[in-house]
Amino acid sequence: MSIEGRFSNLRLITAGLIIGICFAFYLPLLRQPQVREETVHWFFYKLLPVAVCHLAALILLHVVFKLTARGAILYWCLSTVVLLAAGGAERAIAFLLLCVFTLILIGLGNGLARVLLPEDARNWAVSLGFGIAAASFLGALLASIHLLNWWTVGLVLLAIVACTMRPWSVASLKIPAGGAFRASQWSLATALALEGVFLVAVFVFVAASRPEGSSDAMRFYWPYVKLLKHFQGFFSLPFQWPYIIPQAGLTYAAMLFVLFGEQTLRWAMVLPWIALVGIAARSHAGTDRATTLSVILIMASCPVLLGVTSSLMQDTFVCLVTVIAALVCLEGQVSRRTTYWITTGAVLGMAWTAKYSTIVYMAPLAVCALIRSWKVNGWKRSAAGVGMALAAALVTAGPWLWHTYRQSGDPLFPFVLRVFPAPLWPHGLGKVNLDTFRLPPGPRGWFAWPIDLTYHTDRFVEGYAGSLGLILPVLLVLVVPLLWKGPAISRALLFCGVVGTALLWMQTAYIRYWLPGLWLLTLAAAPAAARLAQSPQSRFWLCAAAVAISLFQLPFNMMTSWLDPKGWAWDYYTGKVADDAYIERGYPGFSKFRRLEAFNGKWPKVWVTAYEGAGHLQIQPMDALLWELELHGLLAPREKIQYLGLAGCDYWIVNRSSEDAKWLRLTGISSYYWDEKELVAAEGAAAVYRMKPAREALAEFDARARAGADLMLDGEFEDESAEFQYWSPSGGPKWLFPSSEAKQGKGCALVAPGQGLRQDVALPPGVHAVELRFWARSVKSNKPATAGFQVSFADQADGFFPGQSRMVSTICEWKEHRLTVSVPAKAVFAVVYLSSAGDAVYFDDVHLYSVAAGK
Numbered sequence: 016m017s018i019e020g021r022f023s024n025l026r027l028i029t030a031g032l033i034i035g036i037c038f039a040f041y042l043p044l045l046r047q048p049q050v051r052e053e054t055v056h057w058f059f060y061k062l063l064p065v066a067v068c069h070l071a072a073l074i075l076l077h078v079v080f081k082l083t084a085r086g087a088i089l090y091w092c093l094s095t096v097v098l099l100a101a102g103g104a105e106r107a108i109a110f111l112l113l114c115v116f117t118l119i120l121i122g123l124g125n126g127l128a129r130v131l132l133p134e135d136a137r138n139w140a141v142s143l144g145f146g147i148a149a150a151s152f153l154g155a156l157l158a159s160i161h162l163l164n165w166w167t168v169g170l171v172l173l174a175i176v177a178c179t180m181r182p183w184s185v186a187s188l189k190i191p192a193g194g195a196f197r198a199s200q201w202s203l204a205t206a207l208a209l210e211g212v213f214l215v216a217v218f219v220f221v222a223a224s225r226p227e228g229s230s231d232a233m234r235f236y237w238p239y240v241k242l243l244k245h246f247q248g249f250f251s252l253p254f255q256w257p258y259i260i261p262q263a264g265l266t267y268a269a270m271l272f273v274l275f276g277e278q279t280l281r282w283a284m285v286l287p288w289i290a291l292v293g294i295a296a297r298s299h300a301g302t303d304r305a306t307t308l309s310v311i312l313i314m315a316s317c318p319v320l321l322g323v324t325s326s327l328m329q330d331t332f333v334c335l336v337t338v339i340a341a342l343v344c345l346e347g348q349v350s351r352r353t354t355y356w357i358t359t360g361a362v363l364g365m366a367w368t369a370k371y372s373t374i375v376y377m378a379p380l381a382v383c384a385l386i387r388s389w390k391v392n393g394w395k396r397s398a399a400g401v402g403m404a405l406a407a408a409l410v411t412a413g414p415w416l417w418h419t420y421r422q423s424g425d426p427l428f429p430f431v432l433r434v435f436p437a438p439l440w441p442h443g444l445g446k447v448n449l450d451t452f453r454l455p456p457g458p459r460g461w462f463a464w465p466i467d468l469t470y471h472t473d474r475f476v477e478g479y480a481g482s483l484g485l486i487l488p489v490l491l492v493l494v495v496p497l498l499w500k501g502p503a504i505s506r507a508l509l510f511c512g513v514v515g516t517a518l519l520w521m522q523t524a525y526i527r528y529w530l531p532g533l534w535l536l537t538l539a540a541a542p543a544a545a546r547l548a549q550s551p552q553s554r555f556w557l558c559a560a561a562v563a564i565s566l567f568q569l570p571f572n573m574m575t576s577w578l579d580p581k582g583w584a585w586d587y588y589t590g591k592v593a594d595d596a597y598i599e600r601g602y603p604g605f606s607k608f609r610r611l612e613a614f615n616g617k618w619p620k621v622w623v624t625a626y627e628g629a630g631h632l633q634i635q636p637m638d639a640l641l642w643e644l645e646l647h648g649l650l651a652p653r654e655k656i657q658y659l660g661l662a663g664c665d666y667w668i669v670n671r672s673s674e675d676a677k678w679l680r681l682t683g684i685s686s687y688y689w690d691e692k693e694l695v696a697a698e699g700a701a702a703v704y705r706m707k708p709a710r711e712a713l714a715e716f717d718a719r720a721r722a723g724a725d726l727m728l729d730g731e732f733e734d735e736s737a738e739f740q741y742w743s744p745s746g747g748p749k750w751l752f753p754s755s756e757a758k759q760g761k762g763c764a765l766v767a768p769g770q771g772l773r774q775d776v777a778l779p780p781g782v783h784a785v786e787l788r789f790w791a792r793s794v795k796s797n798k799p800a801t802a803g804f805q806v807s808f809a810d811q812a813d814g815f816f817p818g819q820s821r822m823v824s825t826i827c828e829w830k831e832h833r834l835t836v837s838v839p840a841k842a843v844f845a846v847v848y849l850s851s852a853g854d855a856v857y858f859d860d861v862h863l864y865s866v867a868a869g870k
Contacts, residue, residue, distance in 0.1 A: 109278035120146030140293020154266030161248030216857030261415030264332030337733025362406030604698025625673030722867035730861035746770035
């Protein structure tokens with residue numbers, strides 16, 4: 016063996032060892048306590064045997080019968096038919112419609128790619144990506160002029176077919192260059208790699224068929240598409256900032272919804288993922304197809320990517336438009352100065368409207384485009400091109416920016432609020448917590464991030480450890496050599512991906528914000544993978560490792576991202592349960608709420624708190640969440656009560672057992688709207704309330720300012736749920752209900768040393784002083800205890816004012832204690848805190864009374 020060959024094998028062995036170490040490091044995640052037994056059973060006893068048999072049959076056909084590329088494609092087509100047959104006629108028809116629409120998108124994108132890119136930079140995946148972007152823009156344009164209806168969209172699609180695909184010519188329907196396999200390209204490594212892609216695609220395909228399962232998709236993105244269809248264009252929900260921010264890409268989904276229905280729409284979100292996989296598998300420097308596919312397999316196995324792809328969340332589209340921008344800026348035909356800059360500006364404008372965080376990737380890509388243009392066209396022409404690019408960006412982003420302006424008064428909301436004042440945000444954007452999800456400060460954070468972002472991903476708000484899979488360590492192995500030796504395009508992709516991600520990490524490491532950086536690094540990594548696998552044996556083992564990693568990620572993704580009561584979607588996919596029954600698993604009461612006359616086709620505005628199933632009702636859902644209220648700068652309880660009452664909502668759907676509902680209760684807001692007199696329907700913890708007029712709720716809140724009014728919520732500890740509904744416990748105090756130890760009623764609280772109870776009491780205007788009264792006694796008759804109590808105050812910005820505190824001795828007999836404190840002028844909360852020392856203390860009948868002025 017030559018020295019070069021030995022060195023190549025050494026690099027492959029080293030890479031394999033690193034991947035193996037990372038893999039072993041990652042295995043303990045399987046032992047996490049949240050693993051669902053039924054999911055594990057389904058994977059190991061149903062999915063895995065079928066996958067192994069499918070792969071074994073493919074290898075047998077290849078080794079024994081010398082299977083060619085066309086034979087393998089036929090084999091996968093037959094497998095797809097079997098999968099569709101299991102799903103029933105409705106899903107099979109939806110899949111066929113999706114295939115037709117995909118051909119239309121490829122035809123549209125192929126026409127654009129021929130104009131914009133050189134021949135060696137085009138393939139079917141690039142055409143699909145360009146087609147999706149173009150369809151998104153067309154959808155936004157139609158939505159902005161309220162022409163998003165069946166007839167208009169149908170005519171647009173017919174025009175696309177007539178202009179780009181020539182349906183009267185069968186030959187024109189061939190997939191563009193780069194999409195067909197030749198027998199000479201076929202190998203066992205290719206078979207392994209494509210089999211892995213097939214299995215991951217099947218996983219996403221099945222997961223995407225169910226009603227939207229991710230919280231954000233059901234809470235916002237799915238209703239967004241439904242409302243676009245209902246209003247035939249952009250709609251007005253001016254009290255909710257998520258509906259104001261542009262959402263490029265979802266208008267494309269709305270076009271599918273208008274024409275082909277919900278099933279096709281669910282599966283259509285797989286198309287951007289397919290385009291990303293295909294684009295990343297392109298060859299920049301003679302890279303072997305099997306090698307590039309193995310790299311993409313590692314990328315596609317990321318649970319975050321799979322989860323985002325199988326929902327309507329726009330992050331997959333954001334990644335796609337970033338990759339398209341990279342292709343245009345780094346490979347576009349720069350000699351065509353006008354076309355080059357107009358296209359660059361249009362793509363950058365679309366990326367801006369897709370997600371504002373893309374600016375960190377668009378900026379370095381634009382710099383690369385400027386350098387390329389300067390080398391070919393000179394500075395003067397390049398400067399003129401920048402002007403054309405800015406104009407094209409403005410035109411492309413125009414529909415979304417106009418919508419944003421109409422909703423908020425600021426076309427760039429939530430930025431430059433001082434230049435364009437937004438009436439609903441008079442004090443600017445309120446509290447945001449993205450900066451809390453960042454790398455640890457100092458050198459440790461920047462050097463240990465591969466471990467933090469691989470094993471401790473739950474620190475970065477995506478919900479569970481290990482949700483990035485093995486992507487980061489594997490990509491590091493592949494892209495580090497590019498720093499000193501690699502193709503120019505790969506270096507540029509590496510530069511843009513690293514710069515953009517580093518800029519984001521300085522603000523927040525929130526994972527979905529920097530997913531485009533992962534895809535840019537994947538594009539750059541393909542040539543490095545080719546150098547690691549220069550022999551048939553090396554390519555085989557690299558592909559086998561990629562398949563193994565993917566198969567490992569599938570059960571992990573199932574175990575961590577489908578922990579909700581709905582369970583795994585196979586019974587839904589095979590038609591054993593219908594939509595309503597499947598949604599009912601996770602959101603009890605859904606079927607009952609759907610039958611309510613108020614929601615039957617009338618599309619009312621409805622507040623929703625932690626009941627994502629409401630996204631499938633015929634309503635205009637608006638988030639009633641504490642963080643959403645605070646984003647408006649509404650910090651005082653009275654302001655929030657007024658805002659909730661004046662938003663034009665007729666009803667409020669709430670999951671009363673949720674954490675979000677708890678926080679609303681702790682602020683005291685819920686008691687003015689979740690009134691049993693206004694209850695419309697309920698099922699377990701889920702309830703629908705009719706909204707009170709704002710003036711009535713505010714009158715109840717302000718009436719508490721009169722002398723002698725009790726400001727405390729459930730100070731008698733009489734909640735039958737036997738939980739601290741309105742109190743914040745610390746250290747584990749006990750709620751006793753029913754209890755013979757209570758002073759009166761059925762309940763009381765037991766606070767041991769080192770424990771405490773806190774309640775933040777909302778103060779109405781005009782309260783000058785408050786009086787705390789409570790009853791306490793020690794637990795043991797022969798041993799006195801010490802009861803501690805404190806009343807302090809807080810303003811709108813959580814700034815605390817000093818109050819008063821005392822410690823009193825208690826015996827084994829109930830005794831009342833009192834404390835009167837003056838209220839500071841700017842206080843909006845009175846903070847009551849109860850504790851004990853020496854021994855445990857019973858507390859009951861805790862009251863905080865308003866005191867008349869002058870007393």
